[in-house]
């Protein structure tokens with residue numbers, strides 16, 4: 001049942017920021033009588049939909065919910081009250097609210113009302129689904145994911161900067177899906193100049209992220225796919241006073257431009273936090289990727305590795321200089337795992353805080 005909650009929750013992937021992904025199921029006599037998930041900020045929470053569908057059958061039933069029911073008046077009344085009012089007998093909670101200020105409050109309210117509460121069912125899976133939300137709550141920054149595609153000899157492009165495509169179709173489809181689960185994707189000026197990327201999900205049934213370009217020089221093409229904003233919005237971050245006419249041209253095309261005191265990964269992550277982003281995908285080249293890692297703007301790395309060799313002494317690699325001199329200084333990925341994606345493989349893991 002908790003797995004069912006998680007698959008319901010996943011239906012809103014990429015749509016809930018700054019809220020978490022939550023699913024809920026109401027079970028009576030071994031049968032599902034109500035289901036729901038949180039579709040997005042400002043809309044009812046998962047439990048409300050599940051209880052609504054269950055109606056009178058909720059009385060004496062068991063409610064499953066992947067995240068502790070909220071216990072405060074926000075944009076919607078507290079779900080703990082809705083659960084109490086519906087008369088359920090048992091609540092099975094996937095994980096406690098990650099916000100230390102409110103953690104346990106919803107569970108305590110249910111117990112106080114005489115409801116039997118079991119906490120921590122499929123907890124690892126619940127935490128994994130909301131890893132970005134948890135990071136946002138605890139660190140007041142979005143969760144940064146660095147994704148790149150490289151050849152077996154560690155190149156993300158040829159010596160001329162050509163990079164279409166490193167990996168096969170399956171890996172590219174996986175990236176489209178990853179984008180749609182993120183609230184923003186970031187590239188630097190060089191990637192726009194050399195790749196003219198689109199950075200969309202390439203699908204109409206899943207959302208597109210905000211596309212962010214970091215460029216100090218604004219030495220960017222007049223025409224670029226990223227300046228076409230009908231499908232997805234684009235934000236260009238630059239420094240104060242850089243090329244005002246070009247900025248105006250971008251704005252005329254519907255591209256938002258922002259002048260920052262200094263264009264750094266941490267500064268852009270702060271801006272995206274203020275805009276409610278949960279997860280941010282770094283799809284940049286090695287220069288910016290190294291800055292983002294050094295700035296602690298990357299929490300997770302997903303590398304797609306293609307079984308091909310392109311060679312080249314100056315062909316770019318995924319992460320440029322980090323200032324490390326000996327192998328023991330290497331950044332080790334924690335909880336690393338690998339899996340096949342078509343004819344390529346993916347390795348992913350977490351950088352320690």
Ligand SMILES: NC(=O)c1ccc[n+]([C@@H]2O[C@H](COP(=O)([O-])OP(=O)(O)OC[C@H]3O[C@@H](n4cnc5c(N)ncnc54)[C@H](OP(=O)(O)O)[C@@H]3O)[C@@H](O)[C@H]2O)c1
Nearest residue numbers: 148149156163188189190191215216217284285286287288
């Ligand atoms: N295979 C892959 O997964 C993949 C993905 C992305 C890119 N690439 C390849 O990577 C190459 C480009 O690599 P790159 O490292 O130059 O990538 P990049 O993503 O363009 O990042 C570098 C650019 O970011 C901008 N920037 C803004 N603030 C910065 C800061 N604080 N620190 C550093 N840069 C900042 C600068 O743009 P301005 O110069 O405009 O100021 C700088 O030139 C291309 O050949 C591209 O094909 C491959």
Ligand SMILES: [Zn+2]
Nearest residue numbers: 045069070079
């Ligand atoms: Zn709630």
